[in-house]
Amino acid sequence: QVQLVESGGGLVQAGGSLRLSCAASGLSFSGYGMGWFRQAPGKEREFVAAVRWGGGNTYYADSVKGRFTISRDNAKNTVYLQMNSLKPEDTAVYYCAAQARGSAWAAPDYGYWGQGTQVTVSS
Numbered sequence: 001q002v003q004l005v006e007s008g009g010g011l012v013q014a015g016g017s018l019r020l021s022c023a024a025s026g027l028s029f030s031g032y033g034m035g036w037f038r039q040a041p042g043k044e045r046e047f048v049a050a051v052r053w054g055g056g057n058t059y060y061a062d063s064v065k066g067r068f069t070i071s072r073d074n075a076k077n078t079v080y081l082q083m084n085s086l087k088p089e090d091t092a093v094y095y096c097a098a099q100a101r102g103s104a105w106a107a108p109d110y111g112y113w114g115q116g117t118q119v120t121v122s123s
């Protein structure tokens with residue numbers, strides 16, 4: 001049974017930082033691309049960042065480029081999202097997802113999802 005468990009969300013002031021973690025189990029982690037998506041109230045889920053199987057290729061939404069960094073530790077079966085210079089518009093539930101193949105930024109191409117962690121950025 002595949003499980004993705006996010007942690008690290010919380011309340012932070014604008015300009016602050018948070019690091020999200022996603023611990024994976026039940027899958028051959030190094031063989032999966034990992035992504036972060038987010039969903040704000042009343043909005044559709046949107047792509048944030050992704051890292052390919054080997055960790056060499058990363059992808060970011062324009063809205064977070066230069067502020068967020070995705071990384072993975074295959075030895076710990078964990079993917080991270082370091083979020084710096086946070087803005088109120090970053091407020092959302094952040095989801096971790098795993099894909100065996102497909103487009104890094106396409107949510108339908110991810111077969112496994114975590115339960116989400118809330119990030120709230122106050123102004």
